[in-house]
Amino acid sequence: MPGAIKFVENGTITSARGFTAGATYAGLKTYAADKLDLGLIFSETPCTAAGVFTTSAIRSPSVTVCQEHIAAGPVRGLVVNAGIANACVGEQGYKDAQEATSLAAARLGVRPQEVLICSTGVIGVELPMSLIRSGISKIDLAADGGHMVARAMMTTDTRPKEAAVTFQAGGRQINMGGVAKGAGMIHPNMATMLAFVATDAAVEPRLLQTALREAADTSFNMVTVDGDTSTNDSLLVMANGAAGNRPIAAGSPDAAIFQEALRQLCVHLAREMARDGEGASHLIVVEINGARNTADARRAARTIASSSLVKSAVYGSDPNWGRVLAALGRSGASVDENQIDLFVNGVCIMEGGKPIPFHRDAVVALMRGPEVSFRLQLNLGDGQATAWGCDLTEQYVIINSAYTT
Amino acid sequence: MPGAIKFVENGTITSARGFTAGATYAGLKTYAADKLDLGLIFSETPCTAAGVFTTSAIRSPSVTVCQEHIAAGPVRGLVVNAGIANACVGEQGYKDAQEATSLAAARLGVRPQEVLICSTGVIGVELPMSLIRSGISKIDLAADGGHMVARAMMTTDTRPKEAAVTFQAGGRQINMGGVAKGAGMIHPNMATMLAFVATDAAVEPRLLQTALREAADTSFNMVTVDGDTSTNDSLLVMANGAAGNRPIAAGSPDAAIFQEALRQLCVHLAREMARDGEGASHLIVVEINGARNTADARRAARTIASSSLVKSAVYGSDPNWGRVLAALGRSGASVDENQIDLFVNGVCIMEGGKPIPFHRDAVVALMRGPEVSFRLQLNLGDGQATAWGCDLTEQYVIINSAYTT
Numbered sequence: 001m002p003g004a005i006k007f008v009e010n011g012t013i014t015s016a017r018g019f020t021a022g023a024t025y026a027g028l029k030t031y032a033a034d035k036l037d038l039g040l041i042f043s044e045t046p047c048t049a050a051g052v053f054t055t056s057a058i059r060s061p062s063v064t065v066c067q068e069h070i071a072a073g074p075v076r077g078l079v080v081n082a083g084i085a086n087a088c089v090g091e092q093g094y095k096d097a098q099e100a101t102s103l104a105a106a107r108l109g110v111r112p113q114e115v116l117i118c119s120t121g122v123i124g125v126e127l128p129m130s131l132i133r134s135g136i137s138k139i140d141l142a143a144d145g146g147h148m149v150a151r152a153m154m155t156t157d158t159r160p161k162e163a164a165v166t167f168q169a170g171g172r173q174i175n176m177g178g179v180a181k182g183a184g185m186i187h188p189n190m191a192t193m194l195a196f197v198a199t200d201a202a203v204e205p206r207l208l209q210t211a212l213r214e215a216a217d218t219s220f221n222m223v224t225v226d227g228d229t230s231t232n233d234s235l236l237v238m239a240n241g242a243a244g245n246r247p248i249a250a251g252s253p254d255a256a257i258f259q260e261a262l263r264q265l266c267v268h269l270a271r272e273m274a275r276d277g278e279g280a281s282h283l284i285v286v287e288i289n290g291a292r293n294t295a296d297a298r299r300a301a302r303t304i305a306s307s308s309l310v311k312s313a314v315y316g317s318d319p320n321w322g323r324v325l326a327a328l329g330r331s332g333a334s335v336d337e338n339q340i341d342l343f344v345n346g347v348c349i350m351e352g353g354k355p356i357p358f359h360r361d362a363v364v365a366l367m368r369g370p371e372v373s374f375r376l377q378l379n380l381g382d383g384q385a386t387a388w389g390c391d392l393t394e395q396y397v398i399i400n401s402a403y404t405t
Numbered sequence: 406m407p408g409a410i411k412f413v414e415n416g417t418i419t420s421a422r423g424f425t426a427g428a429t430y431a432g433l434k435t436y437a438a439d440k441l442d443l444g445l446i447f448s449e450t451p452c453t454a455a456g457v458f459t460t461s462a463i464r465s466p467s468v469t470v471c472q473e474h475i476a477a478g479p480v481r482g483l484v485v486n487a488g489i490a491n492a493c494v495g496e497q498g499y500k501d502a503q504e505a506t507s508l509a510a511a512r513l514g515v516r517p518q519e520v521l522i523c524s525t526g527v528i529g530v531e532l533p534m535s536l537i538r539s540g541i542s543k544i545d546l547a548a549d550g551g552h553m554v555a556r557a558m559m560t561t562d563t564r565p566k567e568a569a570v571t572f573q574a575g576g577r578q579i580n581m582g583g584v585a586k587g588a589g590m591i592h593p594n595m596a597t598m599l600a601f602v603a604t605d606a607a608v609e610p611r612l613l614q615t616a617l618r619e620a621a622d623t624s625f626n627m628v629t630v631d632g633d634t635s636t637n638d639s640l641l642v643m644a645n646g647a648a649g650n651r652p653i654a655a656g657s658p659d660a661a662i663f664q665e666a667l668r669q670l671c672v673h674l675a676r677e678m679a680r681d682g683e684g685a686s687h688l689i690v691v692e693i694n695g696a697r698n699t700a701d702a703r704r705a706a707r708t709i710a711s712s713s714l715v716k717s718a719v720y721g722s723d724p725n726w727g728r729v730l731a732a733l734g735r736s737g738a739s740v741d742e743n744q745i746d747l748f749v750n751g752v753c754i755m756e757g758g759k760p761i762p763f764h765r766d767a768v769v770a771l772m773r774g775p776e777v778s779f780r781l782q783l784n785l786g787d788g789q790a791t792a793w794g795c796d797l798t799e800q801y802v803i804i805n806s807a808y809t810t
Binding site: 397 | 459461464492495717718719720723727730731733734738739740742758759760796798801805806
């Protein structure tokens, strides 16, 4: 059983030893109050790195370059820009992504292939390279610079998303920190989810990739704001070994705690992303138990959390179980209608598929809190999954329509 | 090549010979201005019938009974109620659906198994059988009663949806009429799509089922309002042979024109459904050409038409091609980014994957019309499909949240 994993106060990506970071306002973002839009993360020593990327058939060349640099071996840093996604700009996008990593590499004193890149923002606009060039030259790295990167990567996010955990492995204290930007939409374009994790653990490369994929599956891949996968979605992890532990190998007890720590950190950031979805006033948590299998549980949880009708009902604090069941029914998961128990914020309102009398006003009052949970017991097997989402509000529509014409 | 298919003025389901219909207010709907909620459709002679039903794992017993009665052989009529979906009410729902068909059969002078049933409305509430009983006894059948049924099946629809076509087959004039209710949500529950078609053609049973399935695939199955499949979705067709033609058989020239007429009628009703989606201010038409195959084209068209970001952009009359491409990219269809041409209301704004300069104000003005079209040429093959949807407005959110608490 893994040992204790603790969230640290004021944690961020530079909570991991040997990582520094910084950010500046290069002039790429014009719409954000928070005037930072270009960030650098640096590791004093080479890192094992892994990534999980958008599955979209149309992707930013920044993603392509990032994948190539991860494949090329150890990395030393990462450059991230907000404001422009570097997507749908033809061949220039690939050249610009390469040049941005070269500029960052020169600033950091490393090779271009050792620098990862992520972009988020408007589609169809080329990166203004002169602004990137002068911006990178202005960035100062600091031991607590993670906080600045967390702000620099924001688009329509209303607040930065960052956290760090600490745990023991191989007799050493391991630190692991992360930053993320949420599924907010950007004029005139789309949501992008970016998340970066840094750890001072030494980790075998194959384990790092496996652990990241597993963590993504139960965290970021279970978050939904509006169902729109972006051209730029990226989740990256860098492990520099500054803790001095023997590299964690797959199958070891340390691998289990490392995996669990990474999962908890990713879940934390994913929840924050859902909570800060565009126009959101409530976090929605959908927990499925007793599904026939895990795939069914994931399908059901995601479908319910992304239903426009469920999201609208949550906005109205309406314990509208019919919409939850309708979404479950169309999710593709095996369901026996007469076996379903449903709890709203802990109150059972349906048992064995039949609605049971409940104090409506009390449930409505519970739903007025910041978090609304739907817990379903399908009583068919052991499948379990949790998904996070947010409610659908007039504000979402206004953000994504009214301000452009 | 099929002969001429003409839409007739003021057409409805009783435009087909030998069909009568009527409706009454039984007291099941409390929220609609249009006070009709229970309808009957009757054929003077036995009909070949076919149906396509919701794929949801949770479905109304009205759907189950309807399927059983279609399987039992020729049908003579249909009873439809709005206001209560007869879903998620335990075993009572099946008994009530059976009793409702028995009551309708007694009123029509036929056997219960000869009567189909559809319900739409609130989930989790039992059908009030005494209201159904007294309601059915009050319904008078009339030659133009289709108009009343079209109103009686409405829930949050703002207007009835009905049409009829006429064409020649087997040397006879064939009439075919239909009524539908749209994907509107009902307090406190969900969208239901119902559509009924009646024709005076004689049609072989197997052809009728095949033709209906094909028509559904390119019409109702390509409509999206909010992605929520209901527990009660049903599409039914009844063919009574009153035209006196020799039964139309699969593979014959008459089968081709019958298929095409049915498709055109279904597409018309499906478009009306999308146009009248909850809170909608624009009909969205997404046409995909040159996809690798038909399945890819359908996937791409449906994904774009159902994207919350695209829907919000249309509401704001924003020619936001980045969102269209992002939806295309995540649709699962094969895409070569450098091959895509995109037209908005006929104006080419992207060619070979690159945005081309366009007169933004002119395109915005076009998008302010009642219909916004996105036509994409993927240049990869022969796959073609069209999907219909509607924009996402504050009104949608208000309808589905604000009025319940």
